[in-house]
Amino acid sequence: MPQTVAADFPWGDVWGQPEAVETLRSAASDPGALSHAWLITGPPGSGRSTLAYAFAAALIAEGPDDEATMRQVLAGTHPDITVLRTDKVIITIAEARALVERSYFAPSAGRYRVIVVEDADRMVERTSNVLLKALEEPPEQTVWILCAPSEADLLPTIRSRVRSLRLREPDVDDVARLIALRTGVDASVAEQAARHAQRHIGMAQRLATDEAARRRRDVTLRSVLRVRGVSDAVEVAGEIIQAATEDAKALTAERDAAERASLLRTVGIAEGQAVPPALRAQLSALEDEQKKRATRSLRDGIDRVLTDLQSLFRDVVMLQYGRTGDLINRELHAELSAVAEAWPLDRTLVVLDHLADTRESLERNVAPLLALESLLVTVASGRKL
Known part of the structure; x- marks a missing residue:
């Protein structure tokens, strides 16, 4: 007998953004409410990428009980999700053109083909222009999801072609509780890490679990305070x-x-x-x-x-x-x-x-x-x- 899928799957890893989850959950289940290009914005550590992948999983799966497909999407192995993330300074024109080409393929197994662009703010103007037509006139079964810190980080021509979803910034206490839960560190260490990271979840987790990183930060700040000439x-x-x-x-x-x-x-x-x-x-x-x-x-x-x-x-x-x-x-x-x-x-x-x-x-x-x-x-x- 198949296991029942948890009610919050694939949204369980999206932390502290209930309004955004509800918006995207509704869009994934109602084609009439679905825009074909989205921009998820929020401060670093707010969970933009995590939310984007959960949304992609819900879009590609045949329904809320299609756990196997959703897990495949979240693992990045499903053929109908294409992700562009970069460790470089900018996203290149060649990378953008490859994405646009991919976006015109029909879905091979799921309901939609989903294109996720992490760090969309790393596109210079010429690269952004490559995406414009694809965002304006995407195939019926293709959905674009862009992620960036703020709308201002993208060209107005891009912003006018997407539906924006702004994530809220979590409180220090909320981040501290999450870090303590994830890592098992002492509550005081988690609170300090959340405060020093200014509520950036990823950085808070690193500070909480890396004593050397905490020490380097303290030494740097004290060194700057002693600068006299x-x-x-x-x-x-x-x-x-x-x-x-x-x-x-x-x-x-x-x-x-x-x-x-x-x-x-x-x-x-x-x-x-x-x-x-x-x-x-x-x-x-x-x-x-x-x-x-x-x-x-x-x-x-x-x-x-x-x-x-x-x-x-x-x-x-x-x-x-x-x-x-x-x-x-x-x-x-x-x-x-x-x-x-x-x-x-x-x-x-x-x-x-x-x-x-x-x-x-x-x-x-x-x-x-x-x-x-x-x-x-x-x-x-x-x-x-």
Whole structure:
């Protein structure tokens, strides 16, 4: 006798977004309410991709009891789901064209063909234009699901062709309870991780389970608070870049090695054996992709540091306004209070403005070390260079 499918399957892993789940559940079960292009937006860690995959599973399955199909979709092995995710800086035109071509295929087994684009904000204008016609006039049984932090991250022409669904930002206490449940860490560790991650679920889970990551964050923030001059700024900027580089290498090294070994195994080359000239182009192409992924990983790591610094100086502003109850970095209360008393409010605001500018500059390929040195000179002097 077949098992009964849980009522919340495949939505069970979508946490803290009941309104969004209800909207998509209804759309999946009612063709009259289904738009053929969706944009799911929300802050990092809010569960955009998880929701997109659950929606895809519900769309492709024959009904709420078709558990086998839904599990296949969630595992990424069903022929009617195509996913584009990138570890690189941008999504390329070639990747977008391949998606558009795929979108015109009829579903082979399920009710719909679903195209999921994670990190749709990583498309430059020319790449976005490749998608326009496909989004405007998709085949009757194709559904596009784009994911991005906000609507503003996409071109107006893209936004006008999709139905937007904005996810809510979870509370710190809610994230802490989820992290404690998932990882089994102490409630106080989970609360601190959720607070320091600013409610980003994935980052909170990493902080909760990685003592070294928690220690690196604390050292970085304390180092920035001790910057007093240009020499300090240069030294601390170098330390931040070195730590982010080592972290990025640790995250990508194992995957890079596995990919290289898999490629060599596929073409029949034993470990340690010389690569024939005819196959070097394939190996070179893989190495190029891995370098692009490493660049993205490094930038993401530096951006995470800048996000932490924004939380630091946001706390200083809160103290300058006399608010002490909702600090992100409570553990540094004494140090932050000293800065709040020593600095005028406008100096703190200049630093926060420069932090936002630095994050934008890094997205425009500005050299990370120079950008951080300039930022930390502003921290030391209160004046933007």
